[in-house]
Amino acid sequence: MKELKQRSACPVSTSLDLLGDKWTLLILRDMVFAGKSTYGQFLQSAEKIATNVLADRLAVLEAQGLVTKTVAADKKSKFTYRLTEKGVDTVPIIVELVLWGAKHGSTVVAPGLLEELQAGKDAAVAKYQQLAREQALA
Amino acid sequence: MKELKQRSACPVSTSLDLLGDKWTLLILRDMVFAGKSTYGQFLQSAEKIATNVLADRLAVLEAQGLVTKTVAADKKSKFTYRLTEKGVDTVPIIVELVLWGAKHGSTVVAPGLLEELQAGKDAAVAKYQQLAREQALA
DNA sequence: CTTTGCACTTGCAAATTGCAAGTAAATATA
DNA sequence: TATATTTACTTGCAATTTGCAAGTGCAAAG
Numbered sequence: 001m002k003e004l005k006q007r008s009a010c011p012v013s014t015s016l017d018l019l020g021d022k023w024t025l026l027i028l029r030d031m032v033f034a035g036k037s038t039y040g041q042f043l044q045s046a047e048k049i050a051t052n053v054l055a056d057r058l059a060v061l062e063a064q065g066l067v068t069k070t071v072a073a074d075k076k077s078k079f080t081y082r083l084t085e086k087g088v089d090t091v092p093i094i095v096e097l098v099l100w101g102a103k104h105g106s107t108v109v110a111p112g113l114l115e116e117l118q119a120g121k122d123a124a125v126a127k128y129q130q131l132a133r134e135q136a137l138a
Numbered sequence: 139m140k141e142l143k144q145r146s147a148c149p150v151s152t153s154l155d156l157l158g159d160k161w162t163l164l165i166l167r168d169m170v171f172a173g174k175s176t177y178g179q180f181l182q183s184a185e186k187i188a189t190n191v192l193a194d195r196l197a198v199l200e201a202q203g204l205v206t207k208t209v210a211a212d213k214k215s216k217f218t219y220r221l222t223e224k225g226v227d228t229v230p231i232i233v234e235l236v237l238w239g240a241k242h243g244s245t246v247v248a249p250g251l252l253e254e255l256q257a258g259k260d261a262a263v264a265k266y267q268q269l270a271r272e273q274a275l276a
Numbered sequence: 277c278t279t280t281g282c283a284c285t286t287g288c289a290a291a292t293t294g295c296a297a298g299t300a301a302a303t304a305t306a
Numbered sequence: 307t308a309t310a311t312t313t314a315c316t317t318g319c320a321a322t323t324t325g326c327a328a329g330t331g332c333a334a335a336g
Contacts, residue, residue, distance in 0.1 A: 007160075008184035009246040011239030012167045012232055019235075022145075022158040022293095029150045039314050046146035050294050055315055077302040077313055086242050093234040094150055097157075100231060101149030104224050108147040177283050188325050193284055215282055215333045 004064065018064055019090065023049055024057050025097065028066070028083070028090050032132050033110070037080045038072070066090070068136075082136040088129045095125055142202065156202055157228065161187055162195050163235065166204070166221070166228050170270050171248070175218045176210070204228070206274075220274040229267045233259065 007013050019025055030036040030045055042054055049057075058081060061067045066087035072078035099117060102109050116124045145151050157163055168174040168183055180192055187195075196219060199205045204225035210216035237255060240247050254262045 006243070007186075009244075010164075010167075010184065011237075011243060011245040011247055012235045013164060013185050013239070014243035014245045015235040015239035016160050016163060017243075019238075020158065020160040020163070022154050025154060025158070026148075026151060029148075040312085043314095046148065047151050048145075048294095051315070052295095052317085053293065056292095072313095075302070075313080077300095079314075089238055089241065093231065093238060096231040096234050097150045097153040099149075100157075100227055101151070101153035103227065105144070105149060105152035105155075106147075107149040107152045109149055178281085186325095189284070190286085190326095191324065194323095213282080213333070215331090217283075 004060070015093075018060070018066075019093070021057075023047075023053055024061065025090070025094060027054070027057055027061065028087060029094050031067070031081065031083055031087070031135075032091055032094060032128055033113075035131075035135060037082060037135070038078060039081075061087070083132045084136075085133075088132050091129045091132070092125050095121065095128075142198070153231075156198070156204075157231070159195075161185075161191055162199065163228070163232060165192070165195055165199065166225060167232050169205070169219065169221055169225070169273075170229055170232060170266055171251075173269075173273060175220060175273070176216060177219075199225070221270045222274075223271075226267045226270050229270070230263050233263055233266075 004017050006017055026045065026047055026049070027042055030042055034041075034045075036042055036045075039054065039058070042058075043049065043051065058067070058069070062069050062081075064086075065084055067081045067083055070080050070082070072080045095117060098109065098113070099121075101107050102114055142155050144155055164183065164185055164187070165180055168180055172179075172183075174180055174183075177192065177196070180196075181187065181189065196205070196207070200207050200219075202224075203222055205219045205221055208218050208220070210218045233255060236247065236251070237259075239245050240252055
């Protein structure tokens with residue numbers, strides 16, 4: 001069992017103990033905004049995560065209750081990762097990272113997404129959270 | 139000069155290229171929520187950042203334009219770090235980390251802060267951003 | 277003119293990452 | 307039935323990053 005050490009009682013620090021690395025939030029991004037759910041799909045992302053790092057992060061996310069791992073409906077050798085409510089609750093963090101990156105970096109955002117977020121952040125967050133919840137039932 | 143490599147054009151990934159580690163956002167937290175501005179003050183935080191890591195992160199933050207470094211008014215051997223607008227723009231990210239950490243971890247939040255954030259997130263974000271801007275002028 | 281405070285730098289062991297290759301089980305194909 | 311492929315990892319190892327302890331350099335105070 002992967003256990004995390006808590007550096008302090010500060011909520012920012014505690015969040016970063018789990019989410020503060022270059023990969024974990026990208027996996028969650030793939031689940032929320034790209035509807036990805038399998039190891040192979042996560043590997044295909046543009047950032048090219050290493051296989052051992054992906055396996056490690058998925059294990060941590062599962063151990064910490066942000067995702068569930070189940071055998072896929074179609075194939076027994078395939079697993080499906082889905083967001084729990086704790087995982088769905090990271091959507092606002094990811095959205096703020098989108099907004100900051102889009103404003104201050106040279107990035108390419110999915111067409112319409114930025115406008116949607118700028119028009120009404122809370123509504124957009126709620127929409128993507130709801131989409132993620134619905135996928136969890138599929 | 140510290141230069142960052144960009145793993146992809148995705149804004150989440152680009153944000154994480156800079157902010158995706160266990161320390162950078164804690165330094166920004168200290169500036170925003172604790173009004174800290176010097177190397178010595180950052181070292182005193184509960185998470186006990188190593189001196190070399192702190193020096194490295196401050197250099198990156200300065201190189202990337204999130205903070206400015208100036209000689210302190212009182213002492214020539216002392217430096218003052220202040221947030222730029224690019225740095226102030228990370229406040230919403232930090233706020234979401236506070237909320238997530240407070241909800242899902244066992245943490246201790248400054249009294250009143252959580253209530254303030256839950257009562258009106260946008261107003262609270264604007265308030266802390268404005269406070270940070272005012273400190274930058276001091 | 278020595279001590280203290282502040283801001284780092286250095287050296288080194290330990291942990292983490294990235295890369296390439298290998299393993300294992302379940303399906304698909306010949 | 308045999309072979310190949312897909313999927314999900316594991317392993318080995320070099321390179322990078324981290325954490326810890328100690329040291330350096332400079333300015334101001336005593």
